[in-house]
Amino acid sequence: MQIYKVGGAVRDRLLGKPVTDIDWVVVGATTEEMLAKGFRPVGADFPVFLHPKSGEEYALARTERKSGRGYGGFTFHASPEVTLEEDLIRRDLTINAMAEDDQQNLTDPYHGQRDLEERILRHVSPAFAEDPLRVLRVARFAARYAELGFNVAPETLELMRQLSESGELEALTAERSWKEISRALMEDQPQVFIQVLRDCGALKVLMPEVDALFGVPQPEAHHPEIDSGLHTLSVLEQSALHKQPLTVRWACLLHDLGKGLTPEEEWPRHIAHEHKGLKLIKAVNERFKAPKDCQELALLVGQYHTHGHRALELKASTLLELLQSFDVYRRPQRFEEFIVACEMDARGRKGLEQRSYPQADYLRGAANVARGVAVQPLLEKGFKGPELGEALKRERLKALKVYKESAAS
Template identity: 95%
Template structure:
């Protein structure tokens, strides 16, 4: 039995960045031997075990063979005869196909260290094209390591293009796709993820609604960058720079989908794009089974982001309707995330990245004014049922009028 550290832990140590997860491969062992040493088995598909003390994952060396469509369409074979090199060749990228022994000696049969130095994301073998999930994974790694100068090797991008055209991407489950998409959106440069997917034709397959935004012009007075797709990438970039949570980043990606539906003869104006985009946002949400908080915020930002930008001009009654739509009385955090998405949208414009956004504080103040209306005095006056609801609404409207005059 020989044990090797593999994959990301080796890669990140060589890059000089913090190692978060450590994976191990066990060569020359059987399932029975692992169990005898106290390892706990996990997963039904292939033999992976948890260390009895550290809880880290130890996998028996294995080979794999394509047996069906999609990410799960593989047959695995694990036995004491499988070599470390055979295990490593089934991995996606050369930089993830390196191992270390217990003396920290590097085992690098597929030249991962060379590609690390060249800042290249390159596939290990032609078998890369058998797993459609790798298209998303490579795009995610491109987003993660973009700041270090990494790019996708041309021949790997070509394989990703072939995968995108093959129909294999449609075999991915929503859960697996969302796992990669959500992780990619939380990288430091999530816009690179979208750029790489677009470069290999995968964006057109996975999110045609986002792909359709590229080449669609907007009024230069509001959008110096003009192109709607370029704007979306900039908004996503701003969301990452400002450390926004996943909900906000997802909403930023989808907020302008309605502009992809505008007839060319109406360009560069996009009348009512907020409402037109809702059915598209709903479709993308459902396609990837996004978590409910991501779905809800994306829909609300899509519908109301222009309200956010015009906050200072809104009538008190419109402002009240906006607050009601977000249920700020029970869910103030969701409104805070809406404000953040609006600010990212305002900053995601060429040359305007540092602009101030007074609408943010104004909206926060309006929310506070409406939420501080006390219900108890109205109850004491005898209001109840629908009459109480109307009385609360009147008092909140009064509070918002006072707030607007004061500001």
């Protein structure tokens, strides 16, 4: 029995990056031997075990063969005869197909170390094209390592393009797709993930609503970058630069989908794109079964982001409606995430990345004013039920009018 550290742990150590998760491969062992040593089996698909003390995953060396569509369409074969090289060749990228023994001696049959040094994301073997999930994984690695200068090898991008055209991407489950998408959006350069998907034709399969934004112009006065797709990438980039949570990044990606529906004869204006985009945002949310908080914020940002930009011009009554829509009294965090998504939208424009956004503090102040209206005096006046709600609304409107006047003076 020989045990090797494999995959990301080896890759990140060689890159000088922190190693978080460690995966191990066991060569020359049987399931019975692993159980005898106290390892606990997990999963039904292939023999993976948890170490009795560390809890880390140890997998028996295995080969795999395509047997159906999608990520799960494989049969696995694990036996003591399977070699380390046979196990490594089934992996996605050369930089993930290296192994180390306990003396840090490197086994690198597919030249992963060379590709690390040359900053190339390259597939290990033609079997790469058998697993559609690898399209998303490679795009995610491109986003993760973009700051180090990594690029996808042209021949790998070509395989990704073939996979995108094969219909295999449609066989991915919503859960597997969302796991990769959500992880990619939380990388330092998530816009690279979207760009790589577009470069290989996967974006128009997975998110045609986002892909449709590229080539659609906007008014140059507000959008010096002009192209709606490039603007979306820039907004996503800003959300990462400002360390925003997944909810905000997802909303930034989807906020302008309605612009993809504007007839060409109306370009570069996009009248009512906020309302038109809601059905598209809803479709993308449902396609990937995004978490509820991501779904809700994306829809609200899509509908109201131009309200955010025009906050200083809004009538007090419109401002109150906006606050009510977000339920700022019980869910203040959601409104805060809306504000920062609007700010990312304002900054995601060529040459305007450092612009100030006074609307943010103005909206925060308005929310505080509305929340500050006391209920007790109205109860003491005898208001209750629907009448109490209306009275509370009137008092909040009064307070917002005063706030708006003081902010203008």
